[in-house]
Amino acid sequence: MAIGPTSFGRPGRRALVAAVVLTGVGGGYYYLSRVATLSDERRHALALAEDGHPQQAVPLLLGCLIRAPDDPDLLRALVKGMTRAGAQPEEIEPYTDRWCRAQPHDPEPFLSQLDVRQRLHRPAEDLIRPAEQVLAIVPDDQKTRLRLAGLYFLVGRYNDTVRECNRLLEAPPIPPAEIRVALARAEAARGNPVEAGVLLDRVLGETADQPDALLLRGIVYQQAGEYPRAVDTLRRVRPRNTDERVLLLHHLGQALTRTGHPDEAKTVFDQLTLVQRATYALGDARQRPSDRGLQLRAAETLLAIGEPDEARRVLESFLNRTGPDRAVLSLLAECHDRLGRPDLARAVRTRTAQIP
Amino acid sequence: MGKATIGLVVLVVASVGGWYLLHSGGPAPDPSPPGPPHGTVWFEDVAEAAGVDFRHFDPATPQHLITETMGSGVGWIDYDADGWPDLFHVQDGPLPPAPGDPSKTHKLYRNNRDGTFTDVTARVGLDKAGFGMGCAVGDYDNDGFDDLVVTYLGGVSLFHNVADRTAPGGRRFKDVTDAAKLSNPHWGTSCAWADLDGDGLLDLYLCNYVEIDPTNPFTCKDPAKGLPISCNPTAYPHVVHRLFRNTGDGSFTDVTQSSGVGSVTAEAGLGVVILDLDGDGKPDIYAVNDLGPAYLFHNLGGMRFEEVALPAGVALGPGGERMAGMGVEAADLDGSGRPSLFVTNFQRLPNVLFLNRGNLRFDDASYPSGLGGPSVDRLKFGVCALDSDLDGNVDLAVANGHVNRAARQASGVSYAQEAQLFLGNGAGKFRDASETAGADFLKPRVGRGLARADYDHDGLPDLVLSAVGEPAVLLHNRTTTHNGWVSLELVGDGKKSNRNAVGAVVRVEWGGKSRHHCVIGGGSYLSANDRRLLLGLGEAPKLDAVTVRWPSGKVQVFRDLPARTRWRLTEGVATAETVNLPGR
Numbered sequence: 001m002a003i004g005p006t007s008f009g010r011p012g013r014r015a016l017v018a019a020v021v022l023t024g025v026g027g028g029y030y031y032l033s034r035v036a037t038l039s040d041e042r043r044h045a046l047a048l049a050e051d052g053h054p055q056q057a058v059p060l061l062l063g064c065l066i067r068a069p070d071d072p073d074l075l076r077a078l079v080k081g082m083t084r085a086g087a088q089p090e091e092i093e094p095y096t097d098r099w100c101r102a103q104p105h106d107p108e109p110f111l112s113q114l115d116v117r118q119r120l121h122r123p124a125e126d127l128i129r130p131a132e133q134v135l136a137i138v139p140d141d142q143k144t145r146l147r148l149a150g151l152y153f154l155v156g157r158y159n160d161t162v163r164e165c166n167r168l169l170e171a172p173p174i175p176p177a178e179i180r181v182a183l184a185r186a187e188a189a190r191g192n193p194v195e196a197g198v199l200l201d202r203v204l205g206e207t208a209d210q211p212d213a214l215l216l217r218g219i220v221y222q223q224a225g226e227y228p229r230a231v232d233t234l235r236r237v238r239p240r241n242t243d244e245r246v247l248l249l250h251h252l253g254q255a256l257t258r259t260g261h262p263d264e265a266k267t268v269f270d271q272l273t274l275v276q277r278a279t280y281a282l283g284d285a286r287q288r289p290s291d292r293g294l295q296l297r298a299a300e301t302l303l304a305i306g307e308p309d310e311a312r313r314v315l316e317s318f319l320n321r322t323g324p325d326r327a328v329l330s331l332l333a334e335c336h337d338r339l340g341r342p343d344l345a346r347a348v349r350t351r352t353a354q355i356p
Numbered sequence: 357m358g359k360a361t362i363g364l365v366v367l368v369v370a371s372v373g374g375w376y377l378l379h380s381g382g383p384a385p386d387p388s389p390p391g392p393p394h395g396t397v398w399f400e401d402v403a404e405a406a407g408v409d410f411r412h413f414d415p416a417t418p419q420h421l422i423t424e425t426m427g428s429g430v431g432w433i434d435y436d437a438d439g440w441p442d443l444f445h446v447q448d449g450p451l452p453p454a455p456g457d458p459s460k461t462h463k464l465y466r467n468n469r470d471g472t473f474t475d476v477t478a479r480v481g482l483d484k485a486g487f488g489m490g491c492a493v494g495d496y497d498n499d500g501f502d503d504l505v506v507t508y509l510g511g512v513s514l515f516h517n518v519a520d521r522t523a524p525g526g527r528r529f530k531d532v533t534d535a536a537k538l539s540n541p542h543w544g545t546s547c548a549w550a551d552l553d554g555d556g557l558l559d560l561y562l563c564n565y566v567e568i569d570p571t572n573p574f575t576c577k578d579p580a581k582g583l584p585i586s587c588n589p590t591a592y593p594h595v596v597h598r599l600f601r602n603t604g605d606g607s608f609t610d611v612t613q614s615s616g617v618g619s620v621t622a623e624a625g626l627g628v629v630i631l632d633l634d635g636d637g638k639p640d641i642y643a644v645n646d647l648g649p650a651y652l653f654h655n656l657g658g659m660r661f662e663e664v665a666l667p668a669g670v671a672l673g674p675g676g677e678r679m680a681g682m683g684v685e686a687a688d689l690d691g692s693g694r695p696s697l698f699v700t701n702f703q704r705l706p707n708v709l710f711l712n713r714g715n716l717r718f719d720d721a722s723y724p725s726g727l728g729g730p731s732v733d734r735l736k737f738g739v740c741a742l743d744s745d746l747d748g749n750v751d752l753a754v755a756n757g758h759v760n761r762a763a764r765q766a767s768g769v770s771y772a773q774e775a776q777l778f779l780g781n782g783a784g785k786f787r788d789a790s791e792t793a794g795a796d797f798l799k800p801r802v803g804r805g806l807a808r809a810d811y812d813h814d815g816l817p818d819l820v821l822s823a824v825g826e827p828a829v830l831l832h833n834r835t836t837t838h839n840g841w842v843s844l845e846l847v848g849d850g851k852k853s854n855r856n857a858v859g860a861v862v863r864v865e866w867g868g869k870s871r872h873h874c875v876i877g878g879g880s881y882l883s884a885n886d887r888r889l890l891l892g893l894g895e896a897p898k899l900d901a902v903t904v905r906w907p908s909g910k911v912q913v914f915r916d917l918p919a920r921t922r923w924r925l926t927e928g929v930a931t932a933e934t935v936n937l938p939g940r
Contacts, residue, residue, distance in 0.1 A: 088581075090765065121704075122768035123733035156706075156729010191724035223719070250676025257667040258717065269666040273649070276678055280647060284591035287576040294591060 054081035075099035091118040124154040160189035193224040230255035308338035401796040403830035408446040412826030422815040425759035428806025429882025431491040436525025440467035441809040446488040480528040490882030494549030498850040502572030507544030546713030548878025550630035553659040557602035563625030566932040568594035587644045589624035616661040616759030627684035630877035644681025667720040683881030687741035688872040690784030707731040730788040738806025738881040742817040746839035749782035755803030772800035809886030815841040839894040840919030849927040854907035859907035
């Protein structure tokens with residue numbers, strides 16, 4: 001028996017048409033309502049992110065991205081939301097990378113990629129790529145150009161550093177002094193102390209105590225073999241942080257040695273040794289927070305270089321984790337004394353005396 | 357089958373074939389590795405083909421202990437004095453040691469003089485297990501045969517090279533550590549032989565790293581990420597490095613304290629070179645420390661030293677940052693006639709080049725030299741100076757590899773890293789030529805030891821590299837060049853100068869150029885180079901003059917030494933002697 005359309009009678013055909021129509025309408029309705037729902041979810045997730053509710057927005061955005069993995073708006077909102085929610089950079093990185101691929105002609109994802117990679121301490125070469133991409137899209141982004149110049153410097157691409165700095169000098173708004181110092185640093189690094197000196201003298205001619213320029217000027221004098229001038233210049237530097245202090249002491253010590261002042265140089269080198277010992281002791285203490293000996297050593301070395309507040313933090317943090325300890329409390333009392341808080345020092349000593 | 361059918365089949369086959377060719381990009385590529393373009397420096401790992409089957413034992417544990425990260429060294433030693441460098445690999449071995457397991461002992465490979473080697477470890481008595489670290493090669497008893505010292509986690513061994521007609525090459529090694537009164541119950545690392553008191557005998561300097569208790573592991577975590585990491589060496593106690601004076605009767609005296617070497621703050625030592633840095637005729641000691649200031653022990657004479665690294669400008673890296681000094685090399689890198697110092701360093705810190713300005717004053721030239729920038733993203737260990745293309749300018753090869761197996765997560769770089777080759781211009785400038793130096797300079801490894809020798813006598817310097825948990829890497833130099841070379845083997849008189857002539861300074865002149873070279877003690881990281889000087893001459897047909905200042909102070913001039921020849925220069929013998937060893 002043949003089975004085919006011809007086997008349907010008129011009522012059967014009507015029923016089939018009706019079923020098809022109903023299925024079509026039903027399917028269409030379902031589809032449209034689903035689209036509307038998804039669209040609502042997307043809107044809702046984006047709105048939450050926009051309104052500053054990253055904790056709620058992030059899971060919704062992640063859900064939406066399963067269905068639309070390359071939606072640039074979702075990726076943007078997610079990266080911003082995760083950043084605001086305090087996510088670790090390694091969690092954010094896959095989405096910044098995806099965002100860059102989804103929006104290759106927009107600088108914003110590449111700036112995010114740059115920031116995330118920087119937070120991840122990625123090699124400078126990995127940071128150079130997004131920075132270059134930003135500048136390919138927005139050539140007048142001077143802030144990124146300055147960053148790129150710094151990155152080139154880090155990997156030893158001094159000619160590129162110089163080129164970028166010169167471009168920056170042609171187009172403000174970044175203060176020219178900052179750029180000239182960066183340019184001088186690159187010139188010094190590629191072995192051109194004379195050029196570096198000219199740039200720095202110009203900066204110092206405008207602002208005699210510009211700290212970056214002054215320190216670098218001293219170093220450049222030393223590089224050029226002008227040791228007495230290096231000593232005079234470096235003596236005027238007031239370091240603003242530990243890195244600058246190390247740099248200053250190192251070069252001042254060298255310059256003093258070469259100008260025939262070994263005793264003074266030795267004093268400077270002793271200071272340098274103490275500062276570095278404290279820096280590493282603090283790092284070791286952080287890597288082994290339960291190691292009592294390392295905490296005590298860190299605090300002692302910090303006290304020795306005049307950082308009683310940092311020493312206090314190390315000791316208090318250890319005490320909070322482990323409970324009272326005579327040697328630790330005794331050193332803590334000394335910190336308070338050095339910080340000009342005899343009342344706190346007394347209280348700590350009273351506490352120490354109560355330890356059985 | 358009709359003609360039409362056959363025609364159709366042919367058409368289809370032709371179409372498919374044409375499509376395939378179009379889409380596959382042509383015929384299949386040649387599977388053999390590309391050869392070196394003429395004039396391009398080119399190295400190729402031939403360890404397997406050469407019969408070098410050493411594999412480093414990786415002592416990794418989930419705790420990331422500091423002992424797991426250091427690797428072990430490698431050295432060239434012509435133990436049978438046949439003129440062909442033999443190859444010694446130090447083995448880490450498990451803790452506690454596993455005696456009786458031949459895969460976890462040191463290995464000595466005898467040179468078969470045809471580009472291959474034979475494992476003779478057990479037959480020469482070097483099948484020793486232990487947590488080995490570094491080695492140094494030197495003829496401490498001036499008998500004409502090189503002896504071997506090996507450092508361990510927890511000790512040191514001196515292997516005396518003695519005659520044995522039944523052993524390959526007629527020589528074997530006898531452990532004479534106790535009889536020689538050598539003792540170092542610490543974590544010894546790199547060591548170096550040199551005659552430090554001018555008595556014609558090689559003395560021994562030995563770096564100590566950190567003090568650990570293997571039964572009570574010391575673990576650390578990255579404070580930001582909570583990942584287990586290898587602790588900084590600064591977190592551990594340290595002991596001073598050791599200096600042993602050769603008494604001449606087969607024994608040594610520990611002169612660490614009396615010499616002044618022990619009067620410094622103890623730091624975690626990893627690399628050492630010994631050579632005359634200020635031209636006063638006495639060898640000085642430069643030892644680099646991991647995250648501690650390096651030492652420069654100026655030789656005052658009479659086995660007395662003064663530590664002067666800070667005022668000399670070689671204690672710290674650029675900007676005064678502490679170096680994680682791993683390996684160290686010394687050579688005239690800027691044509692000044694004075695040896696510069698080169699130190700390998702941690703990731704995010706550059707390789708460091710100190711140019712020697714004379715009178716124990718050094719200037720940092722890490723970045724301006726071109727050696728700093730390309731190295732920042734690597735963690736650098738072994739280093740060798742060599743003239744890889746025989747152009748007369750010294751180049752530098754560096755073995756790289758991180759210490760943290762989770763380096764990718766912690767620092768954004770890989771644990772295994774590519775080695776690097778920097779070609780020098782003879783005036784203190786270098787360019788990174790790693791990308792064109794053959795596939796083996798592009799292959800990531802956890803590189804540690806590195807040592808140089810022309811093992812096949814083809815006139816080109818080769819390299820051997822040791823890597824954590826990996827097979828040995830024998831980098832055969834396949835550079836095709838018309839440049840000439842000479843090999844100089846210096847032999848001291850064995851009385852006022854040590855036979856190895858460690859400490860000799862050589863000035864060579866050819867075609868209006870001149871260069872200074874030194875026979876140095878130590879160098880690289882945990883490793884030992886072949887002592888012979890292999891010098892590139894460019895297109896010059898001969899060396900016009902070689903002036904040797906022997907360790908005894910005696911100066912001799914040898915003239916007109918033709919290129920492409922191995923020469924032996926013996927103290928007190930007026931003419932240079934050719935060494936007839938067929939090359940490949």
